[in-house]
Structure formats: C-alpha cells, structure tokens
Amino acid sequence: MIDRIQEKNIRQWLGKGKAIILIGPRQVGKTTLVQEITSSLDRKALWLTGDDPQVRLLLENISLARLQAIIGEHEVVVVDEAQRFHNAGLTLKLVTDHLPQVQLLVTGSSSLDLAAETKESLVGRKFEFLLFPLSFVEMCAHHGYLAERSLLEHRMIFGYYPEVVKNEPTLSQKILNDLSDGLMYKDLLTFDQLKKPSLLVKLLQALAMQIGSEVSYNEIAQLIGADPLTVERYVDLLEQTFVLFRLPSLSRNARNEIKKGRKIYFYDNGIRNSIIKNFNPIPLRMDKGALWENFLIAERMKRNAYRDYFCNSYFWRTTTQQEIDYVEDYGGKLYAFEFKWQSKKPPRFPKSFLEAYPGSETELIDRENFETFVGIL
Numbered sequence: 001m002i003d004r005i006q007e008k009n010i011r012q013w014l015g016k017g018k019a020i021i022l023i024g025p026r027q028v029g030k031t032t033l034v035q036e037i038t039s040s041l042d043r044k045a046l047w048l049t050g051d052d053p054q055v056r057l058l059l060e061n062i063s064l065a066r067l068q069a070i071i072g073e074h075e076v077v078v079v080d081e082a083q084r085f086h087n088a089g090l091t092l093k094l095v096t097d098h099l100p101q102v103q104l105l106v107t108g109s110s111s112l113d114l115a116a117e118t119k120e121s122l123v124g125r126k127f128e129f130l131l132f133p134l135s136f137v138e139m140c141a142h143h144g145y146l147a148e149r150s151l152l153e154h155r156m157i158f159g160y161y162p163e164v165v166k167n168e169p170t171l172s173q174k175i176l177n178d179l180s181d182g183l184m185y186k187d188l189l190t191f192d193q194l195k196k197p198s199l200l201v202k203l204l205q206a207l208a209m210q211i212g213s214e215v216s217y218n219e220i221a222q223l224i225g226a227d228p229l230t231v232e233r234y235v236d237l238l239e240q241t242f243v244l245f246r247l248p249s250l251s252r253n254a255r256n257e258i259k260k261g262r263k264i265y266f267y268d269n270g271i272r273n274s275i276i277k278n279f280n281p282i283p284l285r286m287d288k289g290a291l292w293e294n295f296l297i298a299e300r301m302k303r304n305a306y307r308d309y310f311c312n313s314y315f316w317r318t319t320t321q322q323e324i325d326y327v328e329d330y331g332g333k334l335y336a337f338e339f340k341w342q343s344k345k346p347p348r349f350p351k352s353f354l355e356a357y358p359g360s361e362t363e364l365i366d367r368e369n370f371e372t373f374v375g376i377l
Contacts, residue, residue, distance in 0.1 A: 002142045002162070004033050005306040006129050011037065013127045019096055019104040021122075024131035025242035025267060027179060029162050030107040031080055033131065038105070043075035050084030060086050064094050071095075076103045083110040089122065096125040110241045132242075133160040133268045135302045137375045145376070152367065153282040156291045159270025176274040199226050203234050207244065207264050208275040212290035212325075214249075214261050214317065235264070242267055245301065250314035250327050250334075253356040258317045265294050267301075292341040296365060296373060297326060303375035322350040334360040341367060 010020055014037075022030050038045040048055050058070070071077055077095060082088045095104050136155070139148045158164050158172040167175060202224040207215065217228040217235075224231070238244050249261035266272040269291055273279055282288050297313075304311060311330035317323040326337045334357050338347045343366040354360065365373045 001032070001036065002134060002138060002165070004029065004131065005135070005138060006131050007033055007037060009306065010127075010129055014041075014103060016127075017100055019092060019106060019122055019126040021106045021108070021126050021128040022131055023108045023110075023128070023242075025133065026109040027161060027163065028131055028133050030109070030131050032162075034078055034080070034105050034107060038076055038078060041076060041103075043103070044073060045076035045078060046071060046074035047078045047080060050079070050081035050088075056085055059091055062091055062094070064098055067091070067094055068099070071099065071102060075101065076105065079104070079106045081109060082106045083108040093122060093125070096122060130305045132298075132302045132305070134162055134165055135160065135306075135375070136299050136371075137303065139165070140376060145371075156269055156282060156288075156295050157273055157279055159268040159273075161268060161270060164270055172270070173274075173279050176270045180271050180274040196226070196230070199224060199230070200234065203231065204238070204243075204275050207235070207238075208266065208272045211263075211265055211272060211287075212293045213263065214258070214315075215264050243271070247297070247313060247315050247326075250316045250329075256319045256352075257356075258319065261315070261317060263315050265297050267298055269295055269298070288341050289339075292367075293325060293339045296339055296370060299374035300326075307375070316353060318350070318352065322352060324349065324353060336360055336362045337373070338362075338364050339366075340364060343368075 006022070010022070010033075013020060022034065024030055048059065050056060059067075062070075079085070079088070079092065082092070085091065092104060092106060095102055136148060139151075139160070142148075154169065158169070158176065161176070161179060163175050163179075164172050203220065203226075206220050206223050217231045220226075221228045221231045235244075235246070239246060244264055244266045247263045247265060249258045251257040251259045272294065273291075278285075282291070285291065301313075303309070304313075309330070311328045314327045314329070315323070315325060316327050316336070324336045325339045328335045328337075336349060336353065338349070340347070343364055347364050349362045354362075363373075371377065
C-alpha cells in the first residue's frame with residue numbers, strides 16, 4: 001500500500017470525541033485509507049455505505065433509538081460516501097451528541113450537500129481533512145526520489161490517480177477514460193442544479209483547453225451555447241466535487257490590475273488530458289507549459305492542505321498583460337512564483353508588481369528546482 005500523508009494527520013485526532021470527515025474526489029483512496037486506519041484499531045467497526053440503497057433508506061430520518069440499535073456494541077462507525085445519504089448531517093449529529101463513545105469516520109466525494117449539512121450540524125464536533133490524488137511527495141516516499149523523478153513527464157500526462165499509478169502504463173488511458181467519462185460525473189448528475197447534463201462535457205472540454213489562461217464565463221458561454229450564469233453555476237459544481245478549482249486574481253493597489261479574473265486548473269493532469277483525448281508524450285505537446293503549470297499548482301494545493309498551510313492563493317495580471325503565474329499570501333507577506341518548463345534565463349518579475357508590493361519574495365520554478373515548491377523539503 002502507498003502510505004498517505006493524511007493517515008498520520010488523521011490518527012492524531014482519533015479518540016478526541018469528534019467526528020473525522022474525509023472528503024475529496026472519487027477514486028482517490030478515501031475508503032482504502034479509512035480501512036487501513038480502522039483495521040489497526042483494537043475496536044469493532046461498523047461500515048455504512050451510501051452507495052447501498054438499502055442502507056440509505058435505513059438511515060433516512062432515523063430516530064436515536066433505531067440508530068443505537070443499528071450501532072450496537074460497535075465503537076467505530078464509518079459512513080462511506082456520506083453525501084449520498086439524505087439529511088446526512090442530522091444523522092451524524094445524533095451520533096456525536098448522544099453516543100460520544102463512538103468514533104465517527106465519514107467520507108464524501110462532494111463538498112456540496114455533505115459540507116453544507118455537516119458544517120451546520122457538526123459545528124465544534126468534527127475535524128475535516130482533504131484527500132487528493134496521490135502526490136509527488138507520497139510517491140517519492142513510496143519508491144524513492146530518483147524513481148519518481150524519472151517519471152515526471154509520465155505523471156504530467158497520466159496524473160496521480162491511484163488506479164493509474166498502480167497499474168501498467170499501457171492501461172492508463174483506459175482507466176482515465178473510465179474515470180473522466182463516468183465516475184467524475186456520478187455526483188454531479190444527481191444534483192437538481194444540473195439542468196443540462198449535455199453541457200457538462202462541452203464545458204469540461206472548453207475549460208481543459210484553457211488551463212493556465214484567464215477564463216471568461218461570457219466567452220465560454222458563447223462557445224458552448226449556454227448563458228454565463230449557467231457556466232458559472234456548473235463550474236461551481238465541478239469545483240465542489242473536486243474535479244477542478246479556481247484561482248482568483250490578486251488586486252489590492254494598482255488601478256490597472258485585473259480585478260475579478262480567474263484561472264481554472266484540474267486537480268489531476270490525467271483527468272484533464274482524458275477530457276481532451278490527448279495522451280501524447282511531453283516532447284510532442286504544444287501545451288507542455290500549461291501542463292507544467294497545472295501540475296505544479298495542483299501539487300502545491302496538496303502540499304498546503306496536508307501541512308495545514310493556511311494561505312491565500314492568486315495569480316496576478318494587469319490590463320497591459322503583465323503577469324505572474326502564482327502568488328501566495330502567507331503571514332502578511334506575498335510570495336510570487338513564475339513557472340517555466342525550461343528556463344533559458346532568469347525571469348524578470350514585473351516592476352509594477354514589485355513597486356506595488358514591496359518586500360515580496362520572488363522565485364522561478366522549473367524542472368530543475370521544483371521539489372521544494374511541491375513539498376519535498
């Protein structure tokens with residue numbers, strides 16, 4: 001088994017009288033991780049899965065007495081794919097309020113209904129953790145830095161989903177196509193907000209072609225034949241189900257800064273490449289710069305989440321097209337990064353940025369020095 005960084009983070013909070021909530025994309029190993037944790041505990045565990053319609057019906061609007069009967073002598077209760085349960089938050093609250101001796105472990109692949117219900121119902125009663133596809137750091141720990149470093153171009157094309165990593169490279173395309181065509185949309189298609197499922201594929205394809213570029217909802221809407229509000233709503237759904245995430249523009253001082261811009265990135269390069277049906281190797285890619293940028297920012301998001309590194313993330317651009325790829329605001333200071341797959345000369349960070357934000361640190365990230373940026377050191 002490939003060790004996950006979040007396992008250690010979760011274990012230190014077991015037995016503290018609070019529910020453990022583990023959310024993230026489908027098929028990234030949430031259930032496997034919880035199985036690993038519960039199997040090492042000297043306590044009886046009860047599994048309740050939201051993918052089982054009978055279990056969902058059993059727990060719908062359940063009373064405390066019936067819930068106590070179901071749990072019985074079990075000291076650990078796992079609620080798997082909790083977003084598929086109706087009123088999941090209220091059921092979980094019954095456990096935390098009335099059965100404090102029970103350790104509750106909850107997984108979910110959507111932060112929509114699950115987060116809304118549990119955050120309201122479990123205020124002060126839970127610890128929440130994010131789990132993403134495997135990371136460069138986790139794979140270095142698994143089979144060594146040199147081995148993982150040699151696979152960098154492969155990871156930029158096929159990504160880090162566990163099934164992709166564990167199987168032969170010849171199966172990667174098939175696995176990714178199954179994920180992007182089916183499981184990625186399983187939660188989305190159950191939501192009432194998704195009135196036009198046929199637009200979803202068109203939207204994803206359009207967004208996948210624009211990673212690393214500023215995205216206009218108006219332009220996307222015209223391209224796919226939708227209205228801008230529908231595009232924005234669908235992008236929000238895709239973000240809440242961990243398919244992609246938005247990076248806002250930084251704007252505080254200068255009048256010519258882009259005020260309400262956004263870039264969109266995918267949590268996994270392999271899913272992105274599957275959506276556009278392009279698995280060509282890096283030397284043949286016209287979009288290698290965009291792939292490198294998506295890879296780095298996704299790995300940085302994993303690193304920040306797993307380290308509880310609380311910062312605000314942005315890109316920076318002016319109306320005169322001066323730009324910085326990625327900026328973090330941490331501890332009252334800005335850290336600006338430029339990404340280059342191949343850097344022939346040191347980058348020149350825009351003078352207007354350095355004047356507007358004095359004291360900011362700047363750094364070029366390329367394939368010769370990226371390891372610290374993604375969390376190796």
